[in-house]
Amino acid sequence: RKEVEQDPGPFNVPEGATVAFNCTYSNSASQSFFWYRQDCRKEPKLLMSVYSSGNEDGRFTAQLNRASQYISLLIRDSKLSDSATYLCVVLARGSQGNLIFGKGTKLSVKP
């Protein structure tokens, strides 16, 4: 089983749509969770951290379910500029900052 699994997509949605991405992780000792965004031919950039209580940043909402080892990202009112690959990322406890990346979910928002 891969350490971090995501549906690779692509997700093709119209502007204004709501889209949800899911991710599962295998290491129950994982301590920190993130969503990174990677545009084509660019470096990954942190989108948001994910907390057990759930957190929201504008149109983006992230949720963590430790019992199910499951992370989600919800994007409301999609914009053309949201088109990118979204990477689910996990940090194992005591790993010296060793981030484990999922393969990413590609989102394409169409006019």
Place this chain on the structure above:
Amino acid sequence: DTAVSQTPKYLVTQMGNDKSIKCEQNLGHDTMYWYKQDSKKFLKIMFSYNNKELIINETVPNRFSPKSPDKAHLNLHINSLELGDSAVYFCASREAGGTDTQYFGPGTRLTVL
């Protein structure tokens, strides 16, 4: 004022050659990383250095040798390049004791012919 910079941005070379990629961060971070993103877009850690000391080496062939002259720089030297080394290599840095956020450089696209 780029936070994490890498040179070169593109590198095209023949099999068997030796090449280096340089990385510098001006964030004052203590920990730096090298990642490899292959053609399937899978991003995987290769090395991590904390304050010039190697702390992670993820079973990378010993043709790859990282070197950290000071905590702001982490260079990657690759000997005897192979076709399978073609990938995008990203450098990243993180503030020790701070959040777990890593800041990535723009990447170096290596093509081995």
